[in-house]
Amino acid sequence: MRKTLGKFSVDYLQILDEHGVVTGVMPKITNERIREMYEQMVRARVFDETALKLQREGRIGTYASIRGQEASNIGTAFAMDKEDWLFPSFREDGTMIARGFPMSALLQYWGWDERGMAVPQDVNIFTIAVPVSTQIAHAVGYAWAMKLQKKKVASVVYFGDGATSKGDFHEGLNFAGTFALPVVFICQNNQWSISMPRSKQSASETLAQKAIAYGFEGIQVDGNDIFAVYTAVRDAVKKAKEGRGPTLIECFTYRMSDHTTSDDAKKYRDAAEVVEWEKKDPITRLRFYMKQKKMWTETYERELLERVRKEVDEAVRTYESTPPADIEDIFRYTYAEMPPALREQLEYLKRSVDETKNMGGTNG
Amino acid sequence: MRKTLGKFSVDYLQILDEHGVVTGVMPKITNERIREMYEQMVRARVFDETALKLQREGRIGTYASIRGQEASNIGTAFAMDKEDWLFPSFREDGTMIARGFPMSALLQYWGWDERGMAVPQDVNIFTIAVPVSTQIAHAVGYAWAMKLQKKKVASVVYFGDGATSKGDFHEGLNFAGTFALPVVFICQNNQWSISMPRSKQSASETLAQKAIAYGFEGIQVDGNDIFAVYTAVRDAVKKAKEGRGPTLIECFTYRMSDHTTSDDAKKYRDAAEVVEWEKKDPITRLRFYMKQKKMWTETYERELLERVRKEVDEAVRTYESTPPADIEDIFRYTYAEMPPALREQLEYLKRSVDETKNMGGTNG
């Protein structure tokens, strides 16, 4: 006897196509809100361009550009409620900024200064996670805490296409499914994991279908369409808070830049591919839409750009005028209270800096 | 626009139902071969009963019983070719024995003596893996080596239902899918992971469907039906060797005993459940079938049991008459060649045993 035990499927959602034409059901949002979305996307782009420039000038360190992923970045930020928590990877500067993370602090973080990750108290964002996929379990645990405390709060966690190959992805999603936790898993499938194309990352046809392994829904959305991203995340956040468990959302998007400023994508990626994706730009697309709806004019754009550039410049100034940390800062947060052994090491270092000050060389 | 991107399904296979009635397509095997299967299942059961008895008598240590899982254990052994490699977890004593692993060595392994895991040269079995799921990557790597060397050899790797929750499962299956490796993944879903019922291990309706996440086929089989197990594994081994990639086979079976001899299942498991599964016993079932086909008589059974018991008793004698290892054995296999530091430690230990010999106490 051979019989079918179960049938599964995975869907795709697009609302705004690359020409700015509405192909699906628009979410219920005001024009005001759409303009805010547009503004945040533009802010993200300007921040990104500035960061790239600062990096080239040696004013910040290695930086991971979000260019091309603004819809996936910003759509989510708008779909979350104030009380929800964001667990970013390292390619969500846009989301973080839209959720209130200071741009100057982000620059500080990318600018070799850990004090940039001192997330402000009123900002519900966890520290950027550099080890791929490791943040997933944190989001799951946070959601679990909320569920145990009967608070209506969702965790939203970001990761890339490469991240889906790691054990942490699997264990985290399985926990979330098993305990029906209020988590939204957002995979920014930007088609590349450094030099690895999506097709070589996994033989699964979509990443969204990986949710089938955990008994909850997965969906692929046009990740360059902010309305699709917004709708899918909004639904998932709602579902999460209503106790109906987690969702995996694959945002099908594209990494327009190199992996980071340390990378050179020309080594492994066909330039033609980038040109193709350029046409699907998430900002251009929304602009098309807004133009049709008479929500966009050249003046609006100019004023917006001017305002945003000022803000970003201001953030750069704040970052660059931050006084250096003191030596104690290296030791201060290792434990809640500094243990004697560590205090001795601190004292030693202070002494050592002193003793060697006049010897010439690189330190101090 | 919302559209369906992909559709998936997962099948179930049964050939011999619990009453010994053929409900599906019998594999093409001779009666001779069926009798061998039966014999190996009986041998596995006798070995298991003996091991449990030895453990109770303090003659071996903690032991993981395979009772109830004989069809899953033995079906696979018959579906593999001589050149294929088995990567066991710790609940495949039956498979190992059927593939030529000496019973006395197995007893030695469970009997606190690592020399039992010195797999004989002509036996294609890797060491028992105690850390759950870790053997999966080894099987994947071995299959990969075979593929690179263009050898027609498959890896067959065993693990439990609990094992599917671990990151190693995910990473291993994803590698196998991505590189289309000749591996057969056998999940013995015996419904329990120590005290965790299958339903709490994952929200996925079946374990077989987890293969969808890796882009290859998963199938659930009646794990107490040796013909279903044999058929599925045979097909998968063939497919693997023909370069058509991996398969995940979920053997739906049951752990009739405690998790190990250190466990007491009464603490968490309903006795009624065990009684229900007793009716589905894999050996009884095959016996029903053979009786119908006039392949089984009481005399046959008696002679078989007698022969197998003798063999097992002989294995116990071999095990128990093995002379103890020497001290050097602790150090010998840490590196291919013993480094000076380790040699010093060995010399120290020898000296120390000598020096303390006459002090009374526990050692030496």
Place this chain on the structure above:
Amino acid sequence: MVEALNIALKQEMAKDSSVIVLGEDVGKDGGVFRVTDGLWEKFGGERVIDTPLAESAIIGASIGLALGGMKPVCEAQFDGFSLPMLDQLISHASRIRWRSRGRFAAHLVLRFPYGGGIRALEHHSDSPEAYYAHTPGLKVVIPSSPYDAKGLLVSAIRDPDPVVFMEPKRVYRAIREDVPETEYTVPIGKANVVQEGSDITLVSWGAMVRECKEALALTPYSVELIDLRTISPMDTKTVIESVKKTGRAVVVQEAPRNCSVSAEVAATIQKEAFLSLKAPVKRVTGFDTVIPFARMEGFYIADEKRIAKEIEKVMKF
């Protein structure tokens, strides 16, 4: 010791509703060593949680749980199965306070049974404390007696830093002593002078403290026995002061030797008590091999005789 730990968990859970227990088989089953026995019945499945079999997610989720205001006490079933947790422990639990400049913290406990001597299977007898002790930001605590186990576990649960709490399974049931019903704590970061002495300092922790105590009866010398209790950050002061007094030291551990805790103790002593030392600090340790199965294990783990003999050798140096 199992009972003492069980009581500590019960008392802290009763007192603080944010304390939860999670791990494999910690619920109905009460843990494979019964340390969490009865908790599920008392506090229910929301606070005593059986998880899927995934150690990395257990610790990773515990980090998230801690962020969300819970105080997770999570369990690895055995020493060997704490290893899949290393990445989350090193990359995150230990660093989150540091990385977030104090904004976030991993207020959690990871507890697990460790060490040999119970005739166990492979990967069930390891002593991995050095991996944890080498990781800045973690606290590593190992009790040697039921009394300490209870008091230290309570301290660990209340400690705002991530604590790796390793339980010497060999003495889980072997050492019996009356433990006060009432609430008390044993402080983290303080070593315990088990017995004062003037000839030689004997430093150990965990199950080996028992062998050290037994060795005292086999040696004619006046031994000062120190139980570290907290492996990291270590109370070097107590150790150094003792060696300054005695001028001699032996460090005893079960773990392999290379880059181990005993190396840290010896390195610290020779540095800080150099002028007092009358003999080199001697380390009595496991060997740099896998710990063997039960039939040979007795050769691997130092017994009281080996310890007594080494004391004698150091005294006669």
Place this chain on the structure above:
Amino acid sequence: MVEALNIALKQEMAKDSSVIVLGEDVGKDGGVFRVTDGLWEKFGGERVIDTPLAESAIIGASIGLALGGMKPVCEAQFDGFSLPMLDQLISHASRIRWRSRGRFAAHLVLRFPYGGGIRALEHHSDSPEAYYAHTPGLKVVIPSSPYDAKGLLVSAIRDPDPVVFMEPKRVYRAIREDVPETEYTVPIGKANVVQEGSDITLVSWGAMVRECKEALALTPYSVELIDLRTISPMDTKTVIESVKKTGRAVVVQEAPRNCSVSAEVAATIQKEAFLSLKAPVKRVTGFDTVIPFARMEGFYIADEKRIAKEIEKVMKF
């Protein structure tokens, strides 16, 4: 050093068709530091394999590949991302020979760039050698120069035991020296006396050897500088003999101090050269904190001045 490593890989791959390279971005991209540059073009995608992003499977599969007769040289992209490999390394790679009584072995190399000093992101500047060195059955090799890098990597690839080969990324391109085109090996398990001296022994490895060399110019004393080259199993003989001659020792490392390699060196020296020691062995190490970002990193990693100063203090003890 990048080039020297690249040549070593090329030569060994050309010589032995069972040698393969696998890891994240090691193929077309040539590795994020270009250590595997050109290999993919030369040996093809079957021998230079880009894997999915999964470190544990990279090492786990390498174990299987080794069983199947290949000699995998696998890469972790950075120090911090070698941590997900710890479980497979400790539980399996290091033990398979032992567990199978010599029947199976993990003939493989795990190489990765490690350490600070390149102004990198978080988790990209760690020095985790102690975790590996504490694990019996692993060999841990760290070159300090291009010449050594080539010769040691060749030895590592040929070594039948699992070798963790850590590459000090700070000197990947900073140290330039001519490396013979011809094939040669530098033996594993032997320390290198970089400079002979009579006043004091300076022990180090990896990138810190450069700082040690620079310190020589800042100190008036006759320093014997030893580069360990192999961290485990360690060549203690060379170190001990040196200290027996000089009577003084300083150990320099970048990693955090607690239970580190420098602890092992110090503990061994005080034990084996006790009567020769005129001063305690001094450890100059990273601190027991996370290594800070670039702006503060210079305080964390000892520079030549700090080393010279410590030499002076030990001399004046």
